[in-house]
Every structure is written in structure tokens, then in C-alpha cells.
Amino acid sequence: MAVVKAPQSGKVVLKVQTGINATGSPVFKLRTYANVKSEAADSDIFAVAEGLGSLQQHTLVDIIRQDINNLINQ
Template identity: 30%
Template sequence: MPIIKLHKNSKVRIVLDAGLDDNDKKITKYKTLDKARYEAGDQALFDIAKNIALLQKHSVRDIIKHEEYTLIEE
């Protein structure tokens, strides 16, 4: 039976490098943009994330896009 994939949610996560703690262990912080429009292209989401990253005091390590789908049988 074929499976249908229904888009449920898109998120963009900005991973920030927040320096080191007292034990010289990396501190990672995250900013998540939840419920991004399904129609928004990757370039548009990347540009928005980069603009938000400019407002952060920590440097950006990664920009990650997560997509969630519901799978149902046809």
C-alpha cells in the first residue's frame, strides 16, 4: 500500500557557540524558529536565520532545517 506524506511542521534552528564554561567545556545555545511556512524556500529561511543571527551576541555554528511529516497509508 502506498504511503502519503503530509507536511506537518518546519523549523529552523540556529546553533550558537557561547564560549567555554569553567571546565573548558563548549557551551552551545539554540534559537529555534518554529512553524516556518511550508512554501518558504530554503534560501528565504536561511536569509531570515542569518539576519536573526546578526542580532545575537554569540557566533553562529550552524543553521539547521527540520521538517516534520505525518505518514499515512493511502
């Protein structure tokens, strides 16, 4: 029996720094964009995420891709 991964969809998360707290540590917020096609190329997702990041009021710190898959026992 083999377990097969079946891609479903995904999301892109933009991590932005919104300020600094009282102790001097940075404060981050996450901006999530869902329903990203699983077959989308990483470079394309990165380019779109950078474009969205440039529209943010706060500084873009990180771009995260999260893929959602079903595991099927065959």
C-alpha cells in the same frame, strides 16, 4: 498500499556558541523559531536565519531546518 508524506510545518534552529567550559570545550545553546511554512524555500529560510543570527550576542555556528510531516497510508 503506499505511504505518502504530507508536509505540516517546521522550525528553524540557530546554534550559537555562548562560551567555553572549564575543559576548553565550546558551550552551545539552541534558539528555536517555530511555525515555518513547509513550502518555504531553503534559501529564504537561510537568509532569514542569517539575519536573526546577526542580531544574536553570540556567534552563530549552525542553521538547522527541521520539517514536520504526517505519514498517511493510502
